[in-house]
Amino acid sequence: MPYFDAASSAPLHPVARQALLAALDEGWADPARLYREGRRARMLLDAAREAAAEAVGCRPDELVFTPSGTRALHTGVSGALAGRRRVGAGLVVSAVEHSAVLHAAAAHRAGGGEVTEVGVDRTGAVPAGAFAEALREGTALACLQSANHEVGTVQPVAEAAAACRSAGVPLLVDAAQSLAWGPVDGPWSLLAASAHKWGGPSGVGLLAVRKGVRFAPQGPGDERESGRSPGFENIPAVVAAAASLRAVRAEAAAEGARLRALVDRIRERVPVLVPDVEVVGDPVRRLPHVVTFSCLYVDGETLLHELDRSSFSVSSGSSCTSSTLTPSHVLRAMGVLSEGNVRVSLPPGTSPADVDRFLEVLPGVVSAARERLGAPAHGPAAERAAPAGADGEEAALVVDALGRRCPIPVIELARVIGDVPVGGTVTVLSDDAAARLDIPAWCAMRDQEYVGERAAEAGGVAYTVRRRV
Amino acid sequence: MPYFDAASSAPLHPVARQALLAALDEGWADPARLYREGRRARMLLDAAREAAAEAVGCRPDELVFTPSGTRALHTGVSGALAGRRRVGAGLVVSAVEHSAVLHAAAAHRAGGGEVTEVGVDRTGAVPAGAFAEALREGTALACLQSANHEVGTVQPVAEAAAACRSAGVPLLVDAAQSLAWGPVDGPWSLLAASAHKWGGPSGVGLLAVRKGVRFAPQGPGDERESGRSPGFENIPAVVAAAASLRAVRAEAAAEGARLRALVDRIRERVPVLVPDVEVVGDPVRRLPHVVTFSCLYVDGETLLHELDRSSFSVSSGSSCTSSTLTPSHVLRAMGVLSEGNVRVSLPPGTSPADVDRFLEVLPGVVSAARERLGAPAHGPAAERAAPAGADGEEAALVVDALGRRCPIPVIELARVIGDVPVGGTVTVLSDDAAARLDIPAWCAMRDQEYVGERAAEAGGVAYTVRRRV
Known part of the structure; x- marks a missing residue:
């Protein structure tokens, strides 16, 4: 049963399981107590902190455990912003950060703070120069992920950290997707990660705050975890998290190379096997185990469902699979096709045979859905007989796709383009959020000209396309 | 190795361990995902929520899991206060709530809110009338624990809930210490608890918010746990928490009666076996498994250390065992002796033989420390020859205990009381926080008259005692 969604949550690493079992019997007591059960719990906690700090590349007293990566990010963002309140209320984030960072940014904005979002290129990479330029007087904190969780593109964290250092701004790195593969380079100030992403248990995040970084934890606190993460410590899980991080690091070089080759195979074969596919994300500067592609004329939910029936578990950034009815903010920021989106993220140990079987199954799943x-x-639009009275702009065709969800508006567009004379236009009316991304993306893939959008009289948006080929 | 600190953290219940192991293999995936691993995780989460809700006495959609009891309380207090912001910013708490509630109250006060603390009687009970009187126009929320975590006294939650309902104020009940024994009576509005207190795993708290209670979660959120507890769900731990809650409930009546009898034995025998002891807390309206007593002329840390050497793990609310150098806020609110404080809280399964051995060991430990x-x-102060020139107030004796920590100021007082003529006074100078509690408590135990305190010229506080017997 191949599970290809490690970027959501990795199956528990055997070392994590072992360590958790051992620590259940030794680590349930309160580490603040002086009796033997408490001292034993404290020793386990201290040892876990040392192991995790070594893997992160910080001092043990710079690292605290939190209940999740999300909470680590929330605590890191709010604490660092509050610690530099006197400098200003500016927060710089990339447009493709994990939602936990964007939610923290939204809370900051709601509280009167100022948020600057730095855009990305079509590969999902944050340009280091643009990130540096966003740092201003009054910038209290900048946040950049080490690698993107949806498309796998690695971000220029070392350059961003250097620019932040020059500007005197602390950089918080969300290392959730990359920490299994190695420490984060560069003079970062804060770092957050999540154990269940590397095969550790649920319920453990970590937050490192370098000595010298001004940090004022927000909300009620207590004496645990240096006052930065209130509540009883989850020591068995913390022990398992640290042990498994060490274990995956020991395997990282070999396993990374192996998965990288498997992902390369997917990146190469999918566009050959499946027509009308866009593979997104940087092909080289990327995580070893993640690849994302989008398929024209098909909805992500159907793909996920059919792949699940064939026993492949993948995720999707398509709007049709999310409860918000909008495509993933990452795909939107990249400006790439969102329909029929599939993210494959291979857990350690994935066999080449499973990848081969995925490549065998995928084409049939896509074509059946289409x-x-x-x-x-x-293929190129087959020119049909020009419709009566057609002479360029005058006879512009209008397709009413109001009320139809992704991928229907794009399918309707593709259906009628053959009816449009070369040089003529077709306008698609749509109130589906994905259309804003997918119609221009379709034009780029089909070598047609995307003219632009305007509000439609009938409600929704009118997207206009000029036939070029 | 008898562990007598279940009120801090209970050893993992065998059912919790079993359930956790099973759920590790089934519950690691993201329950928001549509593929089989996600659906399986979602089913486990839903089943755990139903089981927990049944034990709490609420609907499953009223209950969310949090990373700890502390976080459940923080979220519950801030969310309920924000939900009723239009009504006012008044928060009513008892003086003996868990520090998590008091920390949340302090954060509320720091943000401009108003906090009313309701005091307790000498048993640690909150008078229901006083609690009701504290509810005013502008009271947004009231908090009351179901039972006290340090002395075991059960609080009048049903009466408080009824008063709150009459006043239109939601009541948040901290049920951390009592949920293992049964549901909380009365029309409460919010309820919080912590799994590791009932033998569940670390890393799980729960927060119930009744339908109709205005609730606005604070801080950045996400789509998980009804928007009330952000971050990836810890499903294996949640499953273990729910399973063990059900298991301890099935055993609650029999085990409660058994532990109640063992605690009764401790309550009866300790004052007989150890001179100069005060057993605190309500002898009847109390948790089955908790008993607390304080020993004159000895520091809590030494007692803990020596009991640990004899393999008994207990806790203490004495100042000498805390990092803050002040006695526990519960003992202070009760106005009882704080020195030599020992809390015994028996985990399920405690054997009568272990309790007997504790009663054998304790007297020697206390007398050696003294x-x-x-x-x-x-015994009563032996009247010695009156000091030269002693004639009542004129010859008032002064004991300089500045710089000396608990229990030295009280020991010095007891040493010199025999030198004071009946009717004469002795003044103790002390800068130790425990003296404020322990000198009056000593007077009550010794039937001497506590005259009062004033600031001392030399710094610290001058406590004056008049010899009565």
């Missing part, structure tokens, strides 16, 4: 939706066949 | 400190022997 067939059901009546998607047009692959 | 001997080392040069404490006076038990």
Whole structure:
């Protein structure tokens, strides 16, 4: 049963399981107590902190354990902002950060703070120069992920950290996706991560705050975890988290190379096997285990469902699979196709045979889904007889796709483009959020000209496309 | 190795261990995902929520899991206060709540809110009438524990809840210490608890918010746990928490009766076996498994250390065992002796033989500690020859105990009381926080008159005692 969604949550590493079992019997007592059970718990906690700090590349007293990566990010952002309140209320984030960072940024904005979002290129990479330029007087904190969780693109963290250091701004790095593969380079100030992403147990995040970084934890606190993470310590889970981080690091070089080759195979073969596919994310500067692609004329939910029936577990950034009805903010920021989006993230130990079987299964799944939706066949638009009275702009065609969800508006567009004379336009009316991303993306893939959008009289948005080929 | 500190953290219940192991293999995936691993995780989470809600006495959709009892309380207090911001900023708490509630109250006060603390009687009970009187126009929330964590006294939650309902104020009940024994009676609005207190794993708290209670979660959130507890769900631990709550409930009546009898034995025998002891807390309206007593002329840390050497793990609310150098806020609010404080809280399964051995060991531990400190022997003050020139107030004796820590100021007082003529006074100068509690408590135990305190010229506080017997 191949599970290909390690970037959401990795299966428990055997070392994590072992360590958790051992620590259940030794680590349940209060480490603040002086009796033997408390001292034993304290020793386990201290040892876990040392091991985790070594893997992160910080001092043990700079690292605290939190109940999740999300809470580590929330605590890190609010504490660092409050610690530098006198400098200003500016927060710089990339547009493709994990939602935990963006939620913390939204809370900061709601409290009167100022948030600057730095955009990305089409590979999902944050340009180091643009990030540096966003740092201003009054910037209290900057946040940058080490690598993107949806498309795998590695971010220029070392350059960003150097720019932050020059500007005197602390940099918080969300290392959730990359910590299994190695420490984060550069003079970062804060770092957050999540154990269940590296095969550790749920319930453990970590937050490192370098000595010298001004930090004022927000909300009620207590004496635990240096006053930065209130509540009884979850020592068995913390022990398992530290042990498994050490274990995955020992395997990182070999396993990283192996998964990188498997992902390369997917990156190469998918566009060959499946027509009308866009593989997104940086092909080289990327996580070893993540690859994301989008398929024209098909909805992500159907793909996920059919792949699940074939026993492959993957995730999708398509709007049709999310409760918000909008495509993932990462795909939106990249400006790439969002329909039929599939993220494959391979857990350690994935066999080449499973990847081969995935490549065997995928084409049939996509073509069956397209067939059901009546998607047009692959290839350049076949010029049909020009419709009566057609003479360029005058006879512009309008497709009403109001009320239709992704990928229908794009399918309708593709269906009628053959009816448009070269040089003529077609306008698609749509109130589906994905259309804003997918119609321009379709134009780029099909070599047609995307003219632009305007509010439609009938409600929704009118997207206009000029036939070029 | 008898562990007598269940009120801090209970050893993992066998059912919790079993359930955790099973759920490690089934519950590691993201329950928000649509593939089989995600669906399986979601089913486990839903089942755990139903079981926990049944034990709490609420609907499953009223209950969310949090990373700890502390976080449940912080979230509950801030969310309920924010939800009723229009009503006012008044928060009513008892003086003996868990520090997590008091920390949340302090944060509320720091943010401009108003906090009313309701005092307790000498047993640690909150008078229901006083609690009701504290509810005013502008009271947004009231908090009351179901039972006290340090002395075991059960609080009048049903009466408080009824008063709150009449006043239109939601009541948040901290049920951390009592949930293992049964649901909380009365029309409460919010309830918080912590799994590791009932033998569940670390890393799980729960927060119930009744339908109709205005609640606005504070800080950045996400889509998990109804937007009330952000971060990846810790499903294996949640499953273990729910399973063990059900298991301890099945055993609660029999085990409660058994432990109640063992605690009764301690309550009866300790004052007989150890001179100069005060057993505190309500002898009847109390948790089945908790008993607390204080021993004159000895410091809590030494007692803990010596009991640990005899393999008994207990805790203490004495100042000498805390990092703050002040006695526990519970003992202070009760106005009882704080020196030589010992809390015994029996985990399920405690054997009568272990309790008997504790009662065998304790007297020797206390008397050895007293001997080392040069404490006076038990009994009424032996009248010595009146000091030269002594005639009442004029010849008032002054004992300089500045710079000396608990229990030295009280030992010094007891040493010199025999030199004071009946009707004469002795003044103790002390800068130790425990003296404020322990000198009046000593007077009550010794039937001497506590005159009062004033600031001393030499710094610290001058406590004056009049010899009565």
